[in-house]
Amino acid sequence: MNGANAKMTRRPTTEVGDIMEAVKLKHASSDAMQKPIGEILGSDEIDGGKRRSPDPNAPIYGELIVLGTNGSLPCPQISSKMSHSFILRKQARATGVSVITRDPQDMDSLARKSTHTVTMNKTASNSTVTEYGHDPSTDLFQIGRSADSAIDFVVVETVTGLDGQRAYKGNSTVSRYACRIQCERRPPYSARLYAAAFDTHGRIQLSANAPMWQASTSDYDGLTTNGIAIMRPVGTFESGVSPSAWREVSVMGNMLKLREQRSSRNPGDEMPEETNILTDGCLIDLCGITLMFRTAIGLAQGPSQTILREHRRALNEKSPQCAVNLLTLHFRSGSGVSAVSADTITDLDEAVSASSREPWVYLRCGHIYSQHGWTAGPEESDKYRTCPLCREAGPYVKLELGRERGFFIDDGPLSHAFVPCGHITSEKTTRYWLNVLIPHLASEWIPRCPFCSAALDRNTPTVKLIFS
Incomplete structure (x- = not known):
């Protein structure tokens, strides 16, 4: 095409x-x-x-x-x-149907009841009908x-x-x-x-x-x-x-x-x-x-939900640190990532604490921090920063766990993320999906993140995560 x-x-x-x-x-x-x-x-x-x-x-x-x-x-x-x-x-x-072929020599085919039809109108006065039966x-x-x-x-x-x-x-x-x-x-x-x-x-x-x-x-x-x-x-x-x-x-x-x-x-x-x-x-x-x-x-x-939960626990057991805010980062189960489950948050201070421990990633280098106030220039914004460790400038987004197990290619560790959305998955999974071209606005075929359908970055479609 x-x-x-x-x-x-x-x-x-x-x-x-x-x-x-x-x-x-x-x-x-x-x-x-x-x-x-x-x-x-x-x-x-x-x-x-x-x-x-x-x-x-x-x-x-x-x-x-x-x-x-x-x-x-x-x-x-x-x-x-x-x-x-x-x-x-x-x-x-059984709910299926199959094409009926009428044979004058076969009484069963002649007696078979038509339940569905496919009509192809070649012109206003000329059409062909294919019969289907149970x-x-x-x-x-x-x-x-x-x-x-x-x-x-x-x-x-x-x-x-x-x-x-x-x-x-x-x-x-x-x-x-x-x-x-x-x-x-x-x-x-x-x-x-x-x-x-x-x-x-x-x-x-x-x-x-x-x-x-x-x-x-x-x-x-x-x-x-x-x-x-x-x-x-x-x-x-x-x-x-x-x-x-x-x-x-x-x-x-x-x-x-x-x-x-x-x-x-x-x-x-x-x-x-x-x-x-x-x-x-x-x-x-x-x-x-x-x-x-x-x-x-x-x-x-393929990987079960139990295996995906084990991978999440393995990330938390590493006790990843934010070198700027000096916080321990945590991944929780569910759509997002935080230190405390939403069900257990009882006051505003606890909610703020949970939000401050959410892992974010610099998509150009893969270094992981919490959301912090570091800026290295007047042109930077909340979503475009310079990494305080390697000084690489680029998008800065919150990490999200890939939860749909059907999109995983293997049960490898959660080590990579798609760019620019930040969905985390295994290295083999990212390598596969960055080579799958999916229709985009009927004008081109592009690779997408399977978890959110975001169009992958043309220059850096995936990034390896680096925990402190």
């Missing part, structure tokens, strides 16, 4: 109302607004239309994690189907911006405001019915990705403006307006992994090279040797939101 010329079609602001429900959000009860976001665990707690909640002990196909969510949603939940991650679990009854061997999961009953997992873009706070984006480029994933109900529980999702009437309709062609593996195929891109990493997280080239997946599940422009009507070249099967670490870009797919096996072999 030519990033410099890439374009994408923005969807009308009115469509965002299908999920954002701004009026409801303003008038929501205080109890609903105060519900802890961390309580949202995934799809096993989400009512996906007529689907009932599956057995919590049922096999897990995998997990979808939203990039930029460090273990919780960055904004208040505005749909019961929203979460920072979604569990794909075997359903009590498939007892698969489960279907659907993702999109719409909150109607056909969608299992709701995703909405966020943007960072001038105040540094994240908010939901008005002009969304994510489709209301973005994509669907079909999982085999028997081992090895393969999951396949398809562009577009069925609506409440079981229909997918591509207009005459959508890219369409007669495919080699199906009668007709097509792409959605802004497309669904997929990146399947090479290797495994345990033995070594590296990113690969991005591809686009079609409505019928075929793989293609990226279009020259994101919303171009000319599809990329078909890649018949490649597959739409999701592997551990796959990235799925919905043109505005990027999801990471982790298999159950991959998560089990």
Whole structure:
């Protein structure tokens, strides 16, 4: 894809109302607004239309994690189907569908009931319809911006405001019915990705403006307006992994090279040797939101929350010192870092003490201090300082612990941070993510911090932490 010329079609602001429900959000009860976001665990707690909640002990196909969510949603939940991650679990009854091939010599195929359709309108008077029927061997999961009953997992873009706070984006480029994933109900529980999702009437309709062609593996195929891109990493997280080239997946599940422009009507070249099967670490870009797919096996072999807590304790056991304020720095569990848990703070003095012990880092050199009043020149500010130890000038930010274990590549010590956000993770994790290119404003592909989606610094994307 030519990033410099890439374009994408923005969807009308009115469509965002299908999920954002701004009026409801303003008038929501205080109890609903105060519900802890961390309580949202995934799809096993989400009512996906007529689907009932599956057995919590049922096999897990995998997990979808939203990039930029460090273990919780960055904004208040505005749909019961929203979460920072979604569990794909075997359903009590099969929910999948498969293409119906009518054969005059096969009475079963003729008698098979059509439950879903894909209609491709080549012209105003010429269209092709592909029928789908119930498939007892698969489960279907659907993702999109719409909150109607056909969608299992709701995703909405966020943007960072001038105040540094994240908010939901008005002009969304994510489709209301973005994509669907079909999982085999028997081992090895393969999951396949398809562009577009069925609506409440079981229909997918591509207009005459959508890219369409007669495919080699199906009668007709097509792409959605802004497309669904997929990146399947090479290797495994345990033995070594590296990113690969991005591809686009079609409505019928075929793989293609990226279009020259994101919303171009000319599809990329078909890649018949490649597959739409999701592997551990796959990235799925919905043109505005990027999801990471982790298999159950991959998560089990990666670092657990217990290991991450042990790494945090290891940092605290070093008793890192601030050489300026002569304080012992502490990392606490949760979204931030401080010496004292918020639950135990009883007065203002204690709160100030906790804040004064929060670790901050000079991003050019990696030296760690607490927030202090040191300045070496009139042009310096609270977030741009000269390190008092090595005299290297650069951004000065508070450190944040990376908490989403699905983004970690290994269980190594917490020794590095992303620049410019200051999220702490292992060295191997930083090396992997700085080489992963993710769509940015549909004009280029850039590396991002997986924990907050901040664009990494072009010159110094990561820094090794140096404790006193």
